Amino acid sequence: MTKAELINEIAIKTGYDKRTIGLIVESAIDNVKGSLVKGEPIYLRGFGSFILKTRKAKVARNIRAKSTVDVPEHSIPYFKASNEFKDMVRTVKGK
Numbered sequence: 001m002t003k004a005e006l007i008n009e010i011a012i013k014t015g016y017d018k019r020t021i022g023l024i025v026e027s028a029i030d031n032v033k034g035s036l037v038k039g040e041p042i043y044l045r046g047f048g049s050f051i052l053k054t055r056k057a058k059v060a061r062n063i064r065a066k067s068t069v070d071v072p073e074h075s076i077p078y079f080k081a082s083n084e085f086k087d088m089v090r091t092v093k094g095k
């Protein structure tokens with residue numbers, strides 16, 4: 001599902017116009033990004049958590065150049081699904 005499809009589905013279910021729903025969805029996404037940039041996790045009960053994980057510094061290899069590259073410690077965004085959400089998804093058969 002794309003963002004446009006999500007907006008369309010919400011608009012159909014709520015009866016609000018797509019423009020309003022689009023602004024709400026964009027605002028929600030911007031808030032998630034902004035909170036993670038500040039280092040603040042987001043917890044959505046029954047859905048999951050958006051958190052930052054820290055990757056330790058390491059030495060990587062560039063196979064083509066046959067050299068090593070130092071990769072500094074850095075943070076990456078991570079989504080951890082709630083157990084309730086995981087249980088719902090487990091019952092879905094793969095496509």
